[in-house]
Amino acid sequence: xxxxxxxxxxxxxxxxxxxxxxxxxxxxxxxxxxxxxxxxxxxxxxxxxxxxxxxxxxxxxxxxxxxxxxxxxxxxxxxxxxxxxxxxxxxxxxxxxxxxxxxxxxxxxxxxxxxxxxxxxxxxxxxxxxxxxxxxxxxxxxxxxxxxxxxxxxxxxxxxxxxxxxxxxxxxxxxxxxxxxxxxxxxxxxxxxxxxxxxxxxxxxxxxxxxxxxxxxxxxxxxxxxxxxxxxxxxxxxxxxxxxxxxxxxxxxxxxxxxxxxxxxxxxxxxxxxxxxxxxxxxxxxxxxxxxxxxxxxxxxxxxxxxxxxxxxxxxxxxxxxxxxxxxxxxxxxxxxxxxxxxxxxxxxxxxxxxxxxxxxxxxxxxxxxxxxxxxxxxxxxxxxxxxxxxxxxxxxxxxxxxxxxxxxxxxxxxxxxxxxxxxxxxxxxxxxxxxxxxxxxxxxx
Amino acid sequence: xxxxxxxxxxxxxxxxxxxxxxxxxxxxxxxxxxxxxxxxxxxxxxxxxxxxxxxxxxxxxxxxxxxxxxxxxxxxxxxxxxxxxxxxxxxxxxxxxxxxxxxxxxxxxxxxxxxxxxxxxxxxxxxxxxxxxxxxxxxxxxxxxxxxxxxxxxxxxxxxxxxxxxxxxxxxxxxxxxxxxxxxxxxxxxxxxxxxxxxxxxxxxxxxxxxxxxxxxxxxxxxxxxxxxxxxxxxxxxxxxxxxxxxxxxxxxxxxxxxxxxxxxxxxxxxxxxxxxxxxxxxxxxxxxxxxxxxxxxxxxxxxxxxxxxxxxxxxxxxxxxxxxxxxxxxxxxxxxxxxxxxxxxxxxxxxxxxxxxxxxxxxxxxxxxxxxxxxxxxxxxxxxxxxxxxxxxxxxxxxxxxxxxxxxxxxxxxxxxxxxxxxxxxxxxxxxxxxxxxxxxxxxx
Numbered sequence: 001x002x003x004x005x006x007x008x009x010x011x012x013x014x015x016x017x018x019x020x021x022x023x024x025x026x027x028x029x030x031x032x033x034x035x036x037x038x039x040x041x042x043x044x045x046x047x048x049x050x051x052x053x054x055x056x057x058x059x060x061x062x063x064x065x066x067x068x069x070x071x072x073x074x075x076x077x078x079x080x081x082x083x084x085x086x087x088x089x090x091x092x093x094x095x096x097x098x099x100x101x102x103x104x105x106x107x108x109x110x111x112x113x114x115x116x117x118x119x120x121x122x123x124x125x126x127x128x129x130x131x132x133x134x135x136x137x138x139x140x141x142x143x144x145x146x147x148x149x150x151x152x153x154x155x156x157x158x159x160x161x162x163x164x165x166x167x168x169x170x171x172x173x174x175x176x177x178x179x180x181x182x183x184x185x186x187x188x189x190x191x192x193x194x195x196x197x198x199x200x201x202x203x204x205x206x207x208x209x210x211x212x213x214x215x216x217x218x219x220x221x222x223x224x225x226x227x228x229x230x231x232x233x234x235x236x237x238x239x240x241x242x243x244x245x246x247x248x249x250x251x252x253x254x255x256x257x258x259x260x261x262x263x264x265x266x267x268x269x270x271x272x273x274x275x276x277x278x279x280x281x282x283x284x285x286x287x288x289x290x291x292x293x294x295x296x297x298x299x300x301x302x303x304x305x306x307x308x309x310x311x312x313x314x315x316x317x318x319x320x321x322x323x324x325x326x327x328x329x330x331x332x333x334x335x336x337x338x339x340x341x342x343x344x345x346x347x348x349x350x351x352x353x354x355x356x357x358x359x360x361x362x363x364x365x366x367x368x369x370x371x372x373x374x375x376x377x378x379x380x381x382x383x384x385x386x387x388x389x390x391x392x393x394x395x396x397x398x399x400x401x402x403x404x405x406x407x408x409x410x411x412x413x414x415x416x417x418x419x420x421x422x423x424x425x426x427x428x429x430x431x432x433x434x435x436x437x438x439x440x441x442x443x444x445x446x
Numbered sequence: 447x448x449x450x451x452x453x454x455x456x457x458x459x460x461x462x463x464x465x466x467x468x469x470x471x472x473x474x475x476x477x478x479x480x481x482x483x484x485x486x487x488x489x490x491x492x493x494x495x496x497x498x499x500x501x502x503x504x505x506x507x508x509x510x511x512x513x514x515x516x517x518x519x520x521x522x523x524x525x526x527x528x529x530x531x532x533x534x535x536x537x538x539x540x541x542x543x544x545x546x547x548x549x550x551x552x553x554x555x556x557x558x559x560x561x562x563x564x565x566x567x568x569x570x571x572x573x574x575x576x577x578x579x580x581x582x583x584x585x586x587x588x589x590x591x592x593x594x595x596x597x598x599x600x601x602x603x604x605x606x607x608x609x610x611x612x613x614x615x616x617x618x619x620x621x622x623x624x625x626x627x628x629x630x631x632x633x634x635x636x637x638x639x640x641x642x643x644x645x646x647x648x649x650x651x652x653x654x655x656x657x658x659x660x661x662x663x664x665x666x667x668x669x670x671x672x673x674x675x676x677x678x679x680x681x682x683x684x685x686x687x688x689x690x691x692x693x694x695x696x697x698x699x700x701x702x703x704x705x706x707x708x709x710x711x712x713x714x715x716x717x718x719x720x721x722x723x724x725x726x727x728x729x730x731x732x733x734x735x736x737x738x739x740x741x742x743x744x745x746x747x748x749x750x751x752x753x754x755x756x757x758x759x760x761x762x763x764x765x766x767x768x769x770x771x772x773x774x775x776x777x778x779x780x781x782x783x784x785x786x787x788x789x790x791x792x793x794x795x796x797x798x799x800x801x802x803x804x805x806x807x808x809x810x811x812x813x814x815x816x817x818x819x820x821x822x823x824x825x826x827x828x829x830x831x832x833x834x835x836x837x838x839x840x841x842x843x844x845x846x847x848x849x850x851x852x853x854x855x856x857x858x859x860x861x862x863x864x865x866x867x868x869x870x871x872x873x874x875x876x877x878x879x880x881x882x883x884x885x886x887x888x889x890x891x892x
Contacts, residue, residue, distance in 0.1 A: 010876075040809060040811040040871065042809070042869070042870060042871050043809055043811040043812060043871040046811075046812060046813075046871060046872070047811075057811065058811050060811075287866065297869070298869050298876050299866065299867065299869045299876055299877065300866070302876055302877070303864070303866075320861070320864045321866070322866045323866040324866070325866045325867055325868045326868055326869075326870070327868040327869070327870045327873055327874075328870050329870065329872050329873070334873075336868055338866070338868070363486060363488070363489055365486040365489040365492075365493075365503070365504055365506075366489060366492060367492075395844055397844075397868060397870070397872075397873035397874070398841055398843075398844040398845045398868075398873060398874070399844045399847065400868050401845065401847075401848040401865070401867045401868060401878060401880065402847040402848045402850070402851045404848070404865050404866055404867055404868070405848045405851040405852050405855070405857070405862065405865050406851050406855070408857075408861065408864070408865045408866070409851070409852070409855030409857055409861075411851070411854075411855055415766070415854065415855075416851065418749070418766045418854070419847070419850050419851050419854045420733065420745065420746070420749075420767070420768045420769040420770070420771045420784070420850055420854070421745065421771055421847045421850055422771045422772055422773040422782055422784070422843060422844075422846050422847060422850070423488070423743070423744050423745045423772075423773070424488060424772070424773045424774050424775065424843070425486065425488050425489040425492060426492070426775050426843075427773055427775070427780075427843035427844060428773075428843070428844070430456075430744050430745055430748055431745070431748070432847060434847065
């Protein structure tokens with residue numbers, strides 16, 4: 001069988017590797033638009049934070065290593081057309097020449113790309129999104145070759161906040177601008193406020209409700225113009241969100257889902273049964289609602305790639321779905337989420353109840369015990385946990401997963417409150433923050 | 447109603463407080479043998495580690511605070527007899543006088559005590575168990591008033607290892623002796639070995655298969671005699687495990703369970719329906735087997751006390767049970783467990799399968815990423831997760847709870863492997879250690 005994979009990152013390469021490992025007799029052709037496959041994109045902000053760190057070390061496996069396993073890997077191959085009748089993928093190489101491959105099964109793993117609105121100046125050198133390793137290299141080089149004292153970051157999502165910390169660590173004065181009315185609008189305000197205070201404490205200036213209208217190159221730096229105010233910066237990071245690379249699928253007439261991500265069934269099949277998709281370009285089923293959602297995250301890409309590979313190989317394997325479980329760090333603050341917040345739960349058709357509790361990362365008798373804020377959401381009628389959100393300076397990141405397991409298991413708040421969790425003073429209060437919140441929440445459910 | 451509670455620690459005081467909060471019209475009489483109620487016993491090793499720390503700060507609530515809520519609290523009251531016919535508890539006060547109280551409902555929360563075998567010299571001043579706050583005070587005072595250069599710790603359980611770290615932190619040379627053939631025998635050897643290496647790295651000498659036969663006071667120190675070898679020490683910590691304070695129940699003809707802990711039903715009732723029990727003196731139902739077990743831990747005492755209070759008040763409330771979820775720290779190592787290890791699972795009648803994997807606490811591209819060892823156990827036939835054990839220098843303590851939730855929810859390894867967990871380089875590899883282990887384990891189940 002001839003399997004063509006468009007995209008050589010998390011979803012694509014994990015599928016390619018799995019197919020070759022299990023059934024090496026298949027031809028596996030990977031078409032990657034860039035020169036890089038298999039690198040830790042999420043580590044880039046931490047590498048950029050350290051001027052002595054070589055970003056090339058983030059490459060997990062070099063192209064040669066994949067080729068050794070029998071994968072036919074084509075770099076600099078930008079696929080832009082699928083002919084479903086003739087089962088052919090075609091596109092252009094970096095050198096301008098065209099290419100074309102036939103397939104028996106096609107796997108679209110084109111990922112996503114930074115959202116770049118039609119704002120003048122976003123394409124200037126010195127204005128960088130951060131998505132590909134090449135972006136990371138460019139930022140690294142720019143910081144090395146230029147005197148960068150001030151930065152403006154457009155957008156205050158995960159990547160914007162991580163880059164804020166990275167540049168601040170390099171003694172760059174960071175200003176953030178966000179078009180939305182709130183920073184981390186999806187976070188309950190009782191959790192959001194301490195995170196905002198953390199930004200204040202680190203001397204980060206940020207402006208919400210502030211839409212960039214133009215970026216202009218001045219003699220030595222950039223002028224970032226917004227509807228309200230202008231900012232000066234030596235470097236600009238554009239992190240205004242991401243959009244799925246789904247155009248190739250759309251042109252081929254494949255069904256799209258939310259946010260124009262490629263629609264899938266639980267076998268990672270598109271509306272064409274010979275074409276599969278997974279990762280940042282594709283929808284996935286939400287664990288709670290069983291509906292298609294688009295929440296591009298690294299583990300989802302890896303899991304989706306693995307599931308797609310199994311189904312391509314004829315093993316029926318269902319993808320149970322996702323919860324959008326995520327964690328990020330901004331300075332000393334950890335923020336984590338799994339499942340729905342109150343408003344998302346309402347939109348999904350539930351009658352949600354929620355609690356916010358303030359507790360501690362470890363026993364209060366322990367030095368360096370930190371405040372933790374927990375927001376838990378459940379359905380009033382069924383009592384089932386729908387979401388868990390946490391923020392604190394410590395002990396948040398790895399706690400969130402107990403909530404993720406509970407939601408997967410369709411556990412009720414009252415049952416989660418009764419889980420026998422671990423206690424030792426350096427790690428937890430006697431009542432772990434998660435069971436404490438679940439206990440309070442249970443009182444609000446039937 | 448007149449409710450008498452024997453024991454004013456975690457289980458006793460949480461029950462007393464709850465009863466007074468909900469139905470203040472009840473008389474609540476607490477009989478506490480010592481002078482202390484409500485302190486963080488588990489923090490004592492960390493307080494002792496710091497010569498400048500005042501151990502009195504571990505008192506969470508003073509007796510007066512409880513009395514203000516209407517609890518009739520009697521300190522220095524050692525109860526030693528229950529007359530079930532006349533519903534009377536009697537005993538001796540510290541001043542030698544006798545006391546007697548009648549009850550409508552009785553709650554036994556006598557806790558446990560250090561196991562002290564009949565070894566000559568264990569009662570010498572300078573040889574200390576660590577259970578009560580008074581023990582902590584004595585150790586503190588002894589370390590202050592004496593030149594302590596060498597310590598011998600008898601027993602290598604949680605408390606022994608925590609005290610090892612505490613005394614080592616105070617620049618005391620620590621030697622540990624353990625009667626059992628192995629250190630942490632319940633831990634898979636692949637997890638146990640790195641912990642042992644950590645002890646070696648810190649210069650701790652330890653001897654297994656080494657039973658203490660006598661402790662002798664020499665001119666300036668102690669001579670600890672064992673079957674194989676003698677040791678010198680300026681202080682001795684006796685941490686050879688604990689036994690339940692169940693004699694008062696036994697004498698009253700109440701049924702006992704494993705380890706002679708007081709048998710309970712799920713309503714925390716003893717074999718006498720007017721007598722309840724919980725905490726370190728009592729059995730509790732195991733979540734997996736539904737059988738009575740004795741695993742004395744702080745959260746269990748708090749949960750049990752709460753449940754007992756509800757039932758005493760006539761609200762029918764079942765205690766779902768325990769998993770023995772626990773975590774401790776020895777130097778830089780975190781060790782955590784929940785549920786059954788392979789041998790315990792076998793003994794409980796399962797046909798267990800297990801995996802041990804070695805992975806990392808965070809992305810390998812992150813600096814300070816540490817090795818984590820994960821041992822997961824499932825039932826071969828049903829595929830259900832039965833236990834999770836982890837050891838590593840970081841990222842273990844709070845991860846264990848996701849395993850605890852999974853076991854509570856009776857989740858199969860293959861389903862746990864599909865939980866959408868949080869990923870960010872500073873906190874986790876893309877595949878969290880728990881889902882990675884679950885995925886490997888699922889392959890071994892039907």
